Amino acid sequence: MSAALVTVPLAIVGGALRVSAPFLFVSLGECVTEKSGRVNLGLEGTLVMGAMAGFGVAHATGSPWLGVLVAGGVGAVFGLLHAWLCSLPRVNDIAVGIALMVLGTGLAFFLGKPLIKPTAPQLPALELGGWSDVQAVRAALRINLLLLAGVALAFALRILFDRTKVGLIVRTVGESADAARALGYNVTRVRTLATAAGGFLAGVGGSFLSLYYPGSWNEGLSSGQGLMGVALVIFSRWDPVRCLYASLLFGGAGALGPALQAVGITTGYYLFGAAPYVLTLAIMLGTSSARRTLAGMPAELGTAR
Amino acid sequence: MGRSLEKAIIPVAALAVSLVLFGAFVAAAGANPLDVYYDMYRGGFGTWFSFQNTLQRAAPLMLTALCALIPAHLGLIVIGGEGALLLGALGAVLAGRALGSAPPILAATFMMVAGAAVGGVWVALSGAMRTLRGVNETISSLLLNYIAIALFNHLVEGPLRDPVSLNKPSTFPIADAATIGNIPGMDVHWGLVFGLLACGLSYFLVMHSVHGFAARMIGGNVRAAALSGIDVARLTIVLCFVAGASAGIAGAVEVGAVQHTANATLIAGYGYTGVLVAFLARQHPLAAIPVSLLLGGINASGGLLQRTEHLPDATVKVLQGILFVVILASETLYGRYDWKILGRAAERKSAAVVPHAEPLAPAAGAEPTQVKGVA
Numbered sequence: 001m002s003a004a005l006v007t008v009p010l011a012i013v014g015g016a017l018r019v020s021a022p023f024l025f026v027s028l029g030e031c032v033t034e035k036s037g038r039v040n041l042g043l044e045g046t047l048v049m050g051a052m053a054g055f056g057v058a059h060a061t062g063s064p065w066l067g068v069l070v071a072g073g074v075g076a077v078f079g080l081l082h083a084w085l086c087s088l089p090r091v092n093d094i095a096v097g098i099a100l101m102v103l104g105t106g107l108a109f110f111l112g113k114p115l116i117k118p119t120a121p122q123l124p125a126l127e128l129g130g131w132s133d134v135q136a137v138r139a140a141l142r143i144n145l146l147l148l149a150g151v152a153l154a155f156a157l158r159i160l161f162d163r164t165k166v167g168l169i170v171r172t173v174g175e176s177a178d179a180a181r182a183l184g185y186n187v188t189r190v191r192t193l194a195t196a197a198g199g200f201l202a203g204v205g206g207s208f209l210s211l212y213y214p215g216s217w218n219e220g221l222s223s224g225q226g227l228m229g230v231a232l233v234i235f236s237r238w239d240p241v242r243c244l245y246a247s248l249l250f251g252g253a254g255a256l257g258p259a260l261q262a263v264g265i266t267t268g269y270y271l272f273g274a275a276p277y278v279l280t281l282a283i284m285l286g287t288s289s290a291r292r293t294l295a296g297m298p299a300e301l302g303t304a305r
Numbered sequence: 306m307g308r309s310l311e312k313a314i315i316p317v318a319a320l321a322v323s324l325v326l327f328g329a330f331v332a333a334a335g336a337n338p339l340d341v342y343y344d345m346y347r348g349g350f351g352t353w354f355s356f357q358n359t360l361q362r363a364a365p366l367m368l369t370a371l372c373a374l375i376p377a378h379l380g381l382i383v384i385g386g387e388g389a390l391l392l393g394a395l396g397a398v399l400a401g402r403a404l405g406s407a408p409p410i411l412a413a414t415f416m417m418v419a420g421a422a423v424g425g426v427w428v429a430l431s432g433a434m435r436t437l438r439g440v441n442e443t444i445s446s447l448l449l450n451y452i453a454i455a456l457f458n459h460l461v462e463g464p465l466r467d468p469v470s471l472n473k474p475s476t477f478p479i480a481d482a483a484t485i486g487n488i489p490g491m492d493v494h495w496g497l498v499f500g501l502l503a504c505g506l507s508y509f510l511v512m513h514s515v516h517g518f519a520a521r522m523i524g525g526n527v528r529a530a531a532l533s534g535i536d537v538a539r540l541t542i543v544l545c546f547v548a549g550a551s552a553g554i555a556g557a558v559e560v561g562a563v564q565h566t567a568n569a570t571l572i573a574g575y576g577y578t579g580v581l582v583a584f585l586a587r588q589h590p591l592a593a594i595p596v597s598l599l600l601g602g603i604n605a606s607g608g609l610l611q612r613t614e615h616l617p618d619a620t621v622k623v624l625q626g627i628l629f630v631v632i633l634a635s636e637t638l639y640g641r642y643d644w645k646i647l648g649r650a651a652e653r654k655s656a657a658v659v660p661h662a663e664p665l666a667p668a669a670g671a672e673p674t675q676v677k678g679v680a
Contacts, residue, residue: 041443045626085630088637094382094443098580099633103626109619110334219619224451231444267463274455277448281440290439 004263007136011262014140015255016248017147018213022047022222023247024150025205026229028157031240033079033198034233035161036191037174037300038086041097043202044226045104046078050206052112055217058210059120067120068146068207075203076196078104083192101226115217123212144212146204150244153201157240170194174298202226224277231280235287237296250276311639316587319635323628330623336614348609349602356602360493361563363601365390367500368555369579370586370593371507372428375548376442377588378511379541380524385431385446386552387576388453389424391567393553395460396423397560398567401479412483417499417557424553425546427453432545436538454572461567475568485561494562496555500597503551507590510547520544552576578604581629600625 026043033040040046050071058067082100086093126148129141161167173180173190180187205225210217228250236242257272288294328338349359372386400419404412431449434440465476485495511517522530523537531537559571582600586592607621 081630085634088634090636090639091633092382092636095584095633096630098382098384098443099584099626099629102577102581102622102629106619106622106624106626110617110623113617113619224447227444227447231448234441234444268459270455270459270462274452277451277455281445281448281452284440284445285434285438288434288439290437 007263008259010136010140011259012252012255014136014142015259016252017140017143018251019254020247020251021144021147021150021208021212022205022225023229023232023250024147024154024244025208026202026226027232027236027243027247028150028153028240029075029198029201029205030229030233031198031236031238031243032157032170032201033195034238034301035174035298036170036194037177037298038083038191038195039093039097039230039301040079040082040100040195040198041094041227041230042078042082042100042104043097043198043229044222044224045101045108046075046199046202047104047206047209047226047229048108048222049078049104050075050203051210051221052108052115052206052217053203054207055120055210056112056115059115059118062121064121064123064211067211068123068204071203071207072200073203075199075201075206077199078203079196079199080192082199083188083195086195087188087192109219112217112219116219119216120211122215123208125212144208146208146212154240154244161240171298174300177300202229205229223273228276228280231284234294234297235280235283237294238298239296250279253279311642312587315635315638316585316632319631320628322635323624323631326627326631327624330627331614331616331620334616336616341610341614341616344609344613345603345606348606349604354492355605357492359598359602359605360491360497361601362604363597364494364496364500365555365559365575366579366582366597366601367504367593368496368558369552369575370582370597371503371579371590372424372548372552372576373580373583374586374588374590374593375507375511375520375544375551376428376432377583378517378520378524379544380527381432381435381541381545382443383428383431383446383545383548384443384577384580385428385449385549386555386579387572387574388446388450389427389549389552390556390559390576391453391457391571392427392556393420393424394556394560394564394567394571395457395465395476396420396553397557398465398476398479401483401561402477404483405480407482409482409484412480413485413561416479416483416561417554420553420557420560421550422553424556425548425550428549428552429542429546432542433538436541450576457567457572458569461569465567467566470566470568473568473570475564475566478566479560483561484565485558487562494558496558496562499554499558501594503554504590504594507551511590516540516544552579555579578625581625584629585632 026047030040030043053074054067054071057070058064078100082096085091085096123144123146125142125144127138128143129138132138161171169185170190173185173187177187209221232243232246232250236246253275256275257269260272261269331341332338348355350356369386369390372389373383376383397416397420401416404415427449431442431446434445435442461476462474466474467477487494488498519535519540522535523540527537555575556571560567564570578600582593582596586596603624604621607618610616610620611618
């Protein structure tokens with residue numbers, strides 16, 4: 001039992017570091033998009049497309065990093081499609097998101113059919129646990145470079161939004177389209193770029209799924225990380241660095257089931273698998289209010305939540 | 306002027322555009338688009354046999370479509386039909402087992418009531434969180450879908466599992482008395498009748514009742530509705546319950562008429578396809594009937610496309626995605642042209658183009674997306 005007391009938390013930490021990267025990239029992407037005043041609910045489809053495209057390219061070229069790049073590019077294309085559809089009058093961004101979720105997963109499953117069997121070269125990892133003799137510690141501290149890039153990006157985005165002109169323009173568009181227009185900025189163009197950038201990041205997050213952990217392509221690869229990203233941004237109060245903390249927390253919650261399974265506790269496996277969703281829902285319930293808008297929420301997002 | 310003409314032309318044109326785009330896609334994938342179209346027709350509508358298959362698949366879609374359609378009139382985008390269907394199926398299995406000795410009609414009725422109650426509560430949760438706590442209903446209903454799938458898998462593979470079901474974990478079967486049979490003279494179960502009835506009743510509820518009117522007021526402007534004395538919270542929760550109950554009945558029917566147990570076959574995306582049906586029908590309960598038939602037929606033809614054209618099973622999903630995107634994009638065309646004048650004198654085309662109002666404020670999830678056009 002005492003062994004389990006060490007193994008389980010260690011497996012959760014390791015799991016959190018492995019599982020959190022897709023959460024991180026999707027939530028950062030959604031954060032960028034929402035800062036400009038638009039919600040992209042279709043990132044789930046973008047994530048799955050990115051996972052498929054990244055895997056396919058890595059398989060064909062032998063370069064996992066090229067796969068990551070193409071995954072981001074495909075994500076950006078989906079972001080552009082979302083942005084274009086939403087720029088049409090009378091078209092609702094939430095509904096477009098649902099539609100692109102259906103289209104993205106459908107296309108990825110269609111085009112990814114031949115990729116289910118093959119293998120692709122995986123992204124490299126840093127062995128930060130090399131000092132330890134314990135196998136579990138080393139496994140837990142095997143950190144993927146892409147995750148480190150995501151951590152750096154979270155801090156960089158905070159600086160971008162707080163300290164730079166570009167960040168200020170995006171935030172202005174997100175707070176008041178009229179004010180931004182009065183200042184001479186093209187609201188549609190800013191939102192289009194922000195949504196494309198958000199799609200790029202979500203695509204990169206997807207490539208992490210197929211190129212590192214779990215590290216293969218199949219139709220059950222994503223379990224809603226793309227959607228949870230949207231909820232994570234609310235939880236993080238539209239702050240990129242808090243997106244990082246939230247992603248680690250949710251990665252840990254997602255690692256709960258496999259960690260318990262590793263020590264032989266298999267009853268309730270599915271229920272532990274639902275932990276991230278229950279956690280998201282509980283946090284949204286606890287932090288939302290029917291009467292006031294949330295602190296930190298871009299005003300152009302309206303009363304949507 | 307010409308508004309009803311517009312309501313007919315735009316969806317049909319959008320459907321045609323979707324089919325052309327889909328044809329281009331399958332052509333790029335190496336298939337002959339004309340063969341694909343023909344197979345879709347043959348597999349979904351071509352023969353009495355395939356049409357009965359389509360009817361059978363359309364029945365749950367009518368019911369899950371209502372799960373998205375009814376809240377849409379409140380200005381809510383609810384996609385919780387999948388979870389409500391699954392938990393409704395579980396509720397129906399429990400009821401259908403408990404009532405082995407009851408008279409058949411009573412047992413089947415009780416089973417459907419149980420499915421409706423469980424599904425209703427599940428979606429009412431989203432409505433309650435929205436109206437009482439301001440939680441976005443789209444995200445909460447999606448999260449509830451994942452939670453429902455986890456609960457479903459846990460119960461089907463755990464406490465409720467029939468030890469006999471080895472390869473395909475299933476619950477204990479329902480009692481014979483609780484099974485739902487076929488409509489006399491057809492190879493289609495009674496679920497089709499329930500679906501048609503539900504769409505008809507929803508039509509009166511949403512379009513011709515005080516509650517429906519109040520719902521559309523809430524969808525238009527929550528504050529104005531509250532000021533005019535409408536109990537916003539209660540109506541929101543009740544209508545979300547009705548919506549979820551409809552999806553729950555879909556689950557109960559699948560159990561009672563098709564599966565006779567609950568198993569992973571039920572996780573077939575009926576709930577998500579129902580959302581697509583609701584949007585394609587532009588949230589009109591009666592339009593949901595032909596749209597369900599159309600999508601039921603498309604789904605039914607999936608197997609034939611796999612066999613004859615060697616296209617993957619996701620082909621149907623691609624078409625659904627294209628349809629969804631094109632239909633939403635076509636929203637922008639409503640009210641833009643005066644169809645009557647367009648039809649009468651094409652040469653006066655320039656005069657027919659009515660300048661469109663400024664776009665709606667972006668990102669307002671609470672906007673009554675489709676409701677205005679239908680009213």
